[in-house]
Amino acid sequence: MQKSRIDKFISTVLSVNKREVKLLLARKKVMVDDIIITDAAFQINKFSVIAVNNKILQREQPMYIMLHKPVGVVSATKDEIHKTVIDLLHFPNKETLHIVGRLDLNTSGLMLLTNDSRWSERLTLPQSKVPKVYQVTLKDKLTQDYIAAFKQGMYFEYEDITTAPAILEIMSDYVAKVILMEGKYHQIKRMFGRFSNQVMQLHRSKIGSLDLDINLKAGESRELTADEVENIFS
Ligand code: URA
Numbered sequence: 327m328q329k330s331r332i333d334k335f336i337s338t339v340l341s342v343n344k345r346e347v348k349l350l351l352a353r354k355k356v357m358v359d360d361i362i363i364t365d366a367a368f369q370i371n372k373f374s375v376i377a378v379n380n381k382i383l384q385r386e387q388p389m390y391i392m393l394h395k396p397v398g399v400v401s402a403t404k405d406e407i408h409k410t411v412i413d414l415l416h417f418p419n420k421e422t423l424h425i426v427g428r429l430d431l432n433t434s435g436l437m438l439l440t441n442d443s444r445w446s447e448r449l450t451l452p453q454s455k456v457p458k459v460y461q462v463t464l465k466d467k468l469t470q471d472y473i474a475a476f477k478q479g480m481y482f483e484y485e486d487i488t489t490a491p492a493i494l495e496i497m498s499d500y501v502a503k504v505i506l507m508e509g510k511y512h513q514i515k516r517m518f519g520r521f522s523n524q525v526m527q528l529h530r531s532k533i534g535s536l537d538l539d540i541n542l543k544a545g546e547s548r549e550l551t552a553d554e555v556e557n558i559f560s
Pocket of ligand 1: 429433
């Protein structure tokens with residue numbers, strides 16, 4: 327998480343000069359997370375609770391939200407035409423949230439939102455290798471050939487990348503379960519596109535060890551528990 331110095335924060339928020347900040351620190355008027363701070367270089371982050379002269383200057387709680395994204399809602403914080411995933415939420419300060427791994431307009435399922443960029447980076451960095459599970463319904467019948475092709479990876483010329491090994495399980499003639507360790511642009515649709523097979527329905531059911539809560543109907547959301555926030559990586 328991005329860190330900064332307490333003296334810089336106070337000087338900016340209270341519009342006071344360096345000398346005045348030093349005085350506040352020396353007079354023990356500055357508290358971070360309920361502890362008196364006198365060191366001007368003390369490191370704070372966006373979730374540090376900061377008070378000067380007993381007045382709170384910053385108190386932002388980390389938020390972690392699971393949303394059952396419906397089809398037809400756009401994975402963006404603002405959009406001129408479509409409803410956004412933020413429009414569906416009913417949490418205070420929802421404008422401070424960002425999306426952890428987008429889904430296409432016509433994809434449904436598990437979407438995570440947070441204001442904690444360290445957590446979202448951990449989930450989305452390719453080297454973290456957090457698996458994402460999708461249910462895919464196809465226009466044409468699946469064959470065994472798909473399994474090897476997904477495992478081997480596919481070269482996408484436009485970005486000059488080869489996809490990481492992905493797992494494909496055939497659930498029935500037209501339904502596959504796909505597990506990706508990454509999230510390239512329209513990745514699943516493009517991978518099935520190699521077989522000229524059209525994706526009719528796409529639904530994300532799991533990220534890391536976190537399943538979409540079956541009690542959430544499309545459009546509904548809830549906060550994650552502390553355990554879910556931590557254990558998603560395991
Ligand atoms: N792959 C896609 O093609 N679309 C998504 O929304 C997610 C993965």
